[in-house]
Amino acid sequence: MLSESGIVRSDITSPFGDASGVAEGVPVTVKLKVYDLNGSDATPLAGAAVYLWHCDRDGNYSMYSADVADENYLRGVQVAGADGTLEFTSIFPACYSGRWQHMHFAVYPSVDDATTYANKLRTSQLALPEDVCNDVCGTASGYEQSASNLAQISLSSDGIFSDGYSLQMASVTGSVDEGYTISLNVPV
Template sequence: MSHRSHDEHDETDEHDLGLSHDLPKIMARRGLLGLLGGVGAVAALSACGADDTTTPNGTTGQGRPPEDAPPGGMGGDSGVDVAEGEIPEETAGPYPGDGSNGPNVLTESGVVRSDLTSSFGTASGVAEGIPTTVRLRVYDLDGDEVTPLAGAAVYLWHCDREGRYSMYDDEVADENYLRGVQEADADGNLTFTTIFPACYAGRWPHMHFEVYASLAAATGAENKLRTSQLALPEGVCDDVYATEGYEQSVRNLSRLSLDSDNIFSDGYSLQLAKVTGSVEDGYTVTLNVPV
């Protein structure tokens, strides 16, 4: 894969003035919520690009998920076992788009969004694939305490159906789809709408993410609290990759396993997401993110 930087844009263009330009508008809209109720509040919240998330499933025992709950999936009041510790630190890979290796999408106005399927700014590409909702819940682990990390920001990115990363691979170097930032609500929940990623040669199907203390801090990799990756279950991958457009992923997946993947081979209990849904209706990916 090549490393082509995203096109530079005129600094006078409003779409490229950065997150610092977006924040006053976002905060102003939130202030408006206090003046609105019912449908008006929902409409205002939608304008900010924030999505409601579902309540995690119930737990048993000492806050642990039920035995049939997949590791790492949202389970219980917190769904977090303190004994397992924080979600592992992982490499951001060669295509982070956070300024640590070439382009920095985090400085572009419009990056705070829940729907990642299309590019923003002057780019107009749309990523094709099986619709997928990603629901993350961020926690602060402090000793034996597990507290939702309200106001934290998560930057999520992953490859497209063809295994390409926007802003880097030649064919999509001018696009910035499948990248975006969301802010956690009071319970640490946040949601993205995207597509199911491909399995490209040498890597198990996955998504990358970085956790920041706040939206204001989510402007570059130097401010991140944690970088990690979530793994997608094999059975779901098999179903998705049997559909049109994912043909190359069938071959690539057949040559891999979670235990041989160079990221997940040292353990993935906290990173294997719970996935529900179907090819026809789309999928929902859920993961707890203790940091």
């Protein structure tokens, strides 16, 4: 996937290449700031590449889940600017059975290094705040199954976040009607 032409893009709601589906859901802008923690100071990691991927509003992962195996939306790579920041346009992910609402990401030294998973500096996930998840699942069209799933899980019972999530908890502003901005500082 990482070596595919078109993977470097900011809007990950649409497919690239021969895929044709578009991910529907509550719109989000994902803003990440990547820091280099080598030494005593945290400095922006300019030129770092971040691969971001997450499920759609039905809890399916493009390329993997049977219903969307031929799709490649909700996956993309962006390169950090001089200040270490980058952003993606996406949708709010589902809460599927057994998992809190989240997004996955991997950080690479550069876009040239982001052609194989073996070159990654860090792999992690960002967690979404409970109040925002409740708003989306409780009021947004298409997230009805997420509401049921969210009622059955907590951050402390999630298999990934149960060991701690303070550095993975994103800050979120906005609303269901206007869309959300999801922000996270990513130390590497």
